Amino acid sequence: MKRKYPVIDMLRTGQNIKRIMQAKGLSVKDVQNFLGFSTPQGIYHWFDGKTMPTLDNMYALSELFRMPVDAIMRGNRKYVYVPFIDPSYLRLYVYHEKIMQLQIA
Numbered sequence: 001m002k003r004k005y006p007v008i009d010m011l012r013t014g015q016n017i018k019r020i021m022q023a024k025g026l027s028v029k030d031v032q033n034f035l036g037f038s039t040p041q042g043i044y045h046w047f048d049g050k051t052m053p054t055l056d057n058m059y060a061l062s063e064l065f066r067m068p069v070d071a072i073m074r075g076n077r078k079y080v081y082v083p084f085i086d087p088s089y090l091r092l093y094v095y096h097e098k099i100m101q102l103q104i105a
Helices: 010-023 028-035 041-048 055-065 087-104
Strands: none
Touching (some): 010 028, 028 055
C-alpha cells in the first residue's frame, strides 16, 4: 500500500548529515561534543540509517549546520526546500539529489 503522506528516508537523511558535516569540516567528535553525547555510536547509526536524530537533536543540528531542519532531512515528498530562488542553485541542487540517489542504489 502506497502512503499518501510524505515519509522520512532514514538512510538518505543519515548520509545527508554525514555529507553536511564533511562540507562544514565537522568531525563526529565535534557533533558528539556539541550534542553532549557520551559516545559517538548514535551518530554512526544515523549515517547507516539505523536510527534518526531525535527532534531535539535535529533542531540542534540545524543550529550547528546553520541550515533549516528541512534542508537536513530527506524523504519522498514532492516539495523541495531550496534556500535560494536562483535557477542555477536549483539546477545544482537537482543534480546533487540525482547523484545521491545513484550512490544509494
